Amino acid sequence: MLFHTWRFFLFLTxxxxxxxxxxxxxxxxxxxxxxxxxxxxxxxKFIVLILALTAIDYGAALVIDRAEARCRKPALIASLAAxxxxxxxxxYYNFFAASLAQLLGRPQDSFxxxxxxPLGISFHTFQSMSYVIxxxxxxxxxxxxxxxxxxFIAFFPQLVAGPIVRAREFFRDLYNWRRPTGQELxxxxxxxxxxxxxxxxxxxxxxxxxxxxxxxxAAHPGMLPAWSAAASFIAQIYFDFSGYSDMAIGMALLFxxxxxxxxxxxxxxxxxxxxxxxxxxxLSRWLRDYVYFPLGGRSRHSARAxxxxxxxxxxxxxxxxxxxxxxxxxxxxxxxxxxxxxTGIRPLSFRAHPILRTLRVPVAFAxxxxxxxxxxxxxLGVAGTVYANMFGGATGEPLFNIWQTGLACxxxxxxxxxxxxxxxxxxxxxxxxxxxxxxxxxxxxxxLFSVSDSMPFVYFQF
Amino acid sequence: MWRQWxxxxxxxxxxxxxxxxxxxxAFHTRYYTRVLDPHTSTGSLELTLSIEAHRQYWxxxxxxxxxxxxxxxxxxxxxxxxxxxxGYQFSNAAIPGTxxxxxxxxxxxxxxxxxxxxxxVIPTESYDDRDLHDEDPAEQIYDLxxxxxxxxxxxxxxxxxxxxxxxxxxxxxxxxxxKGTIYRQDVQVFLDHPRQRIADVRSYRKMADWDSHNYDGxxxxxxxxxxxxxxxxxxxxxxxxxxxxAEYRRRWLRPIVERYRGTATRIxxxxxxxxxxxxxxxxxxxxxxxxxxxxxxxxxxxxxxHAFDELERPEYFYDPHHLNAAGRAQxxxxxxxxxxxxxGAR
Numbered sequence: 147m148l149f150h151t152w153r154f155f156l157f158l159t160x161x162x163x164x165x166x167x168x169x170x171x172x173x174x175x176x177x178x179x180x181x182x183x184x185x186x187x188x189x190x191k192f193i194v195l196i197l198a199l200t201a202i203d204y205g206a207a208l209v210i211d212r213a214e215a216r217c218r219k220p221a222l223i224a225s226l227a228a229x230x231x232x233x234x235x236x237x238y239y240n241f242f243a244a245s246l247a248q249l250l251g252r253p254q255d256s257f258x259x260x261x262x263x264p265l266g267i268s269f270h271t272f273q274s275m276s277y278v279i280x281x282x283x284x285x286x287x288x289x290x291x292x293x294x295x296x297x298f299i300a301f302f303p304q305l306v307a308g309p310i311v312r313a314r315e316f317f318r319d320l321y322n323w324r325r326p327t328g329q330e331l332x333x334x335x336x337x338x339x340x341x342x343x344x345x346x347x348x349x350x351x352x353x354x355x356x357x358x359x360x361x362x363x364a365a366h367p368g369m370l371p372a373w374s375a376a377a378s379f380i381a382q383i384y385f386d387f388s389g390y391s392d393m394a395i396g397m398a399l400l401f402x403x404x405x406x407x408x409x410x411x412x413x414x415x416x417x418x419x420x421x422x423x424x425x426x427x428x429l430s431r432w433l434r435d436y437v438y439f440p441l442g443g444r445s446r447h448s449a450r451a452x453x454x455x456x457x458x459x460x461x462x463x464x465x466x467x468x469x470x471x472x473x474x475x476x477x478x479x480x481x482x483x484x485x486x487x488x489t490g491i492r493p494l495s496f497r498a499h500p501i502l503r504t505l506r507v508p509v510a511f512a513x514x515x516x517x518x519x520x521x522x523x524x525x526l527g528v529a530g531t532v533y534a535n536m537f538g539g540a541t542g543e544p545l546f547n548i549w550q551t552g553l554a555c556x557x558x559x560x561x562x563x564x565x566x567x568x569x570x571x572x573x574x575x576x577x578x579x580x581x582x583x584x585x586x587x588x589x590x591x592x593x594l595f596s597v598s599d600s601m602p603f604v605y606f607q608f
Numbered sequence: 609m610w611r612q613w614x615x616x617x618x619x620x621x622x623x624x625x626x627x628x629x630x631x632x633x634a635f636h637t638r639y640y641t642r643v644l645d646p647h648t649s650t651g652s653l654e655l656t657l658s659i660e661a662h663r664q665y666w667x668x669x670x671x672x673x674x675x676x677x678x679x680x681x682x683x684x685x686x687x688x689x690x691x692x693x694x695g696y697q698f699s700n701a702a703i704p705g706t707x708x709x710x711x712x713x714x715x716x717x718x719x720x721x722x723x724x725x726x727x728x729v730i731p732t733e734s735y736d737d738r739d740l741h742d743e744d745p746a747e748q749i750y751d752l753x754x755x756x757x758x759x760x761x762x763x764x765x766x767x768x769x770x771x772x773x774x775x776x777x778x779x780x781x782x783x784x785x786x787k788g789t790i791y792r793q794d795v796q797v798f799l800d801h802p803r804q805r806i807a808d809v810r811s812y813r814k815m816a817d818w819d820s821h822n823y824d825g826x827x828x829x830x831x832x833x834x835x836x837x838x839x840x841x842x843x844x845x846x847x848x849x850x851x852x853x854a855e856y857r858r859r860w861l862r863p864i865v866e867r868y869r870g871t872a873t874r875i876x877x878x879x880x881x882x883x884x885x886x887x888x889x890x891x892x893x894x895x896x897x898x899x900x901x902x903x904x905x906x907x908x909x910x911x912x913x914h915a916f917d918e919l920e921r922p923e924y925f926y927d928p929h930h931l932n933a934a935g936r937a938q939x940x941x942x943x944x945x946x947x948x949x950x951x952g953a954r
Contacts, residue, residue: 152778166613328612335616339623549799578619585623590630593788594795 147187149306149393150345157184162400170323174293177401181302185265192264195232196300202228203274204295207281207288218282225278229271236263241468266306268465270299272432277313279436286313294320303397307390309408309428319403326402333574336581337396343588344389348557350597352382355545360522363531368542372535375545376515379522381554384412387426406431411561416506418482420493421514429465433458455487456480466521471529475520482513496565553595628785635787640795641757643805646812648794649753653703653710657758659817660701660718667697668726670947671718673711674702677880678731681931685821686940693948696726700820708860709751709770713758715864722871727951729876729943730864735900735913736893737854742847745856746772752783756790759783770859825933830884830922838885838928846891857898865902874951875908881916881939884925909950916942 147154161180165173186193206225210218243257250256277298280286289295298316299305326334359366359375366375391408398405412424422430434443441454456477463476486492494503516536523529535542546554563569573580634640644651660671670693672682679702687698701714711730719725733740749771752759759767761784768780783790798805865875877899903910916939924935931939 326612328615331612331616332619335620547796547800549796552799578615578622581619582622582626585619586626586630589623589627590788593627593631593786594792596792 147184149390150342158397165401174297174320177302178293178297178300181297181300181305184302185300185305188265189262195264195267196270197296199229199232199271199274200292200296200299203278203299204289204292206278207295208290210278210281211288222278222282226275229275233267233271236261236267238464238468245470269308269310270305272310272429273313274299276310276432276436280313289313289317301398301403303394303401303403304405307387307394308426309391309394309405310432311405311428315406316403323402326399329574330399330404332581334396334399336570336574336584337392337399339585339588341389341392341394341396343591344385344392346596347591348553348595349382349385349389351550351553351595352378352385354597355550356382356522359545360524360528360532363528363535366542366545367535368540369536369538370542370544372532372542373512373515373544376519376522376532376536377511378545380413380511380515380518381557383518383521384409384425385557411565413511413558414507414561414565415510415514416494416503417486417491417510418479418513418517419486419491421510422479422483423493429462433462437461452484452487455484459483469525471520471523471526474526474529475517478517478520482517549595631786631788635791636761638757640791643798643802643809644757644791645794645797645805646809646816649705649750650756650790650794653706653714653754654757655813655816656701656703657714657718658813660699663699665697665699665724667695669724670696670698670727670729671715671725672698672700672702672729673714674700674729674731674880675706676702676704677882677929677931678702679704680825680926681880681936681939682943683823683825683936683940686937687944690941690944692941692944693952696947696951698944703754705750706754707745707748707751708857708864709745709748710754712860712864712867713755713763715867717758719873722868722873725873727874727876727947728864728868729878729947730861731878731880732857732861732899733879733882735877735879735897735910737851737857737896737898738891738894739847739849739851739853744772744850744852746770746852746859747776749776749779752780753790756783756787761785825931825936826926827933828926829932829934830925830927834928835885835922838883842885842887849894854896854898861898862902865905865908868907869905871907873907875902876911876947876951877903877908878911878943878946879913879916880943881919881924881931881935882929883920884922884928886917886920911946911950915946 147157157180161176164176168176182193185196203225206221209221213221239261240258243259244254247254247256277286277289277295281288289298294317297320298311298313301316304311356375356379359371360379363372363375366372388409395405395408406428408426408428410424410427412421415421415424438454438458441457442448442450443454443458445451459476459480460473461476463472463474463479466472466475494506496503516533519532519536520526520529523532560569573584641650641654644654646652646655672678672684674682679700682698682700682702684698684700687693701718703710703714706714708730715728752767755767764781764784767784768777771777771780788795868875899910902908919931919935919938919942924931924938926932
């Protein structure tokens with residue numbers, strides 16, 4: 147049941163109607179039941195996995211809270227081992243098996259297993275781990291009610307691909323639940339339709355361009371095809387994932403949960419450091435709090451801080467996919483951010499440095515797009531071919547159509563206007579005709595520019 | 609709380625209504641059909657309809673309907689030149705990929721007063737109601753694309769309910785209400801080079817009728833590979849009999865015939881040459897035949913089912929189902945002669 151199908155919207159409508167007609171306790175049960183149903187629709191076998199992880203982390207947190215000091219660490223380690231062990235097995239087993247086989251000079255699939263990646267495992271394990279670590283650190287009280295905890299892990303709007311919500315954010319809304327205001331409901335609905343538009347009209351169109359190119363880069367020689375494919379790919383994953391996040395945040399809002407922002411117009415960043423602050427913000431926050439800081443990242447300019455940064459980015463790359471090119475991608479971004487820190491390159495305020503910032507934005511985009519080739523290319527060999535095209539040889543023809551360029555320009559203009567004027571909030575708070583016109587525009591965009599055979603969300607595979 | 613939800617629902621419904629109005633403005637007014645690519649399914653039907661609607665008849669009009677088999681097999685130039693069926697002027701409105709459902713709406717818009725044609729020739733694959741293929745003709749969603757510009761909001765229920773599955777029905781309903789969903793790909797291509805498209809469509813429209821008038825068919829004959837594939841296909845078991853064809857004919861062929869009941873227009877049902885190789889072990893007939901039942905009505909005639917069997921030979925076909933130039937040169941005079949004998953005798 148994908149977010150952009152009418153079946154899902156029917157499911158969402160039924161759950162929302164029931165939700166507001168049930169007493170508080172029953173609402174939680176309803177959301178949990180609906181979330182498990184949503185999960186089962188994908189693959190019923192893995193319900194056991196999510197139930198087991200929920201039970202382990204729920205129990206571990208209680209043990210950590212109640213046990214003596216010497217027992218707390220083993221409970222934490224057991225919980226982390228369970229989460230990382232399952233994540234490692236399902237997501238990384240074949241990667242490490244292939245690497246080992248290569249090392250031993252055997253065929254790559256010598257030790258392969260037929261493994262299906264459980265839905266949203268990268269997201270709900272991170273959410274689970276953050277909860278147990280927070281309890282261990284004393285930053286979060288353990289949740290006594292298993293239903294509440296299970297809902298935190300399985301809540302369907304963010305189960306599949308985040309945002310990675312912290313326990314304190316989720317339980318703040320759950321335990322102090324208040325009805326969403328009229329404006330929040332408006333915001334929720336607008337976010338859902340905006341997310342849908344981003345996904346089916348923009349991301350899928352961009353995917354057509356990048357997929358065509360990356361299938362066989364040698365067939366499209368020249369700089370412009372390579373750069374346009376890289377830019378298309380960046381646009382694809384941005385619109386895909388931020389579209390999904392918008393929908394998740396909007397849906398959660400309809401149920402009275404206020405989730406954190408996940409993307410803040412990253413293409414207006416003027417350096418890679420800022421990209422990292424504006425792109426997949428809940429993952430960046432998670433990595434900062436549970437990897438980067440514990441490794442010694444707080445001391446800004448020490449060697450340890452740089453190595454922490456590099457390790458964190460390498461892990462971020464590995465989190466995105468079980469392949470070496472993802473690790474390289476993380477490593478390259480880590481190196482660039484380190485370099486920026488060494489040379490004192492920081493995000494500039496537009497008000498203080500309007501010209502310099504405006505000049506730096508396209509450069510940062512180009513660097514980010516070039517790095518993304520490592521992310522998209524199926525292997526390092528293909529990435530090499532793309533780089534050879536990007537930085538040498540003939541000019542070639544860009545892969546964009548006129549109207550695709552127009553759509554991209556319109557999206558960029560809207561992002562700039564949002565940055566300056568905050569039009570989205572004005573729309574939410576404005577007179578009724580304003581959101582009506584905005585929705586009509588979004589519906590028309592979906593109607594005319596969506597791809598006939600819609601694709602699943604990219605981040606589902608992570 | 610209800611008040612807040614009402615506000616949100618109002619906004620959602622308002623957005624949807626404005627979207628539908630914009631869609632209606634762009635696509636229900638038929639302005640866009642003028643720039644439709646004539647090579648698309650909608651474009652091909654619209655082009656055929658437009659050419660046919662503007663045709664001047666100097667004699668009694670005979671409209672030949674059909675799919676690619678009739679388009680490739682029947683030549684109006686030869687038919688009209690022969691002067692065998694004196695007093696009649698043939699016109700070929702066959703559109704590849706279409707069936708009775710499309711022809712029903714095509715005729716409705718082409719001949720609203722039911723006075724334009726003297727005879728309408730309708731080909732059928734067989735006279736028996738036996739299901740010949742696994743596919744359910746009612747589920748052919750391409751019909752929605754062919755008819756996108758023809759379907760009105762008042763057709764929504766009739767057309768959508770003619771599909772069997774709920775998914776198809778919903779798709780059809782959505783397509784009729786929001787025509788942009790059907791035109792989507794064409795709009796995207798149009799936006800690439802709008803000026804070029806407009807010029808191309810104009811020149812194509814100018815030449816299309818002339819080109820089809822002068823078309824003599826393809827020169828080559830059935831390849832060995834195609835022949836072998838056909839022979840292999842004949843060895844496959846007959847599809848399960850689910851009554852799909854009979855139901856489809858009741859739903860769409862019968863209304864076409866009934867549309868002309870009590871008018872001066874006659875209907876001629878034929879079975880054109882369908883296969884490059886005649887099937888020797890023809891599956892037994894079911895004994896039910898909507899086609900024969902319709903032929904028993906006044907104003908409806910039926911050619912012998914085996915009238916064109918002798919043309920079902922590899923040298924007359926360029927692929928398993930389509931006549932080549934030689935086949936076209938044989939089929940057209942045969943059909944016109946039989947037409948003259950049947951219609952002229954009445």
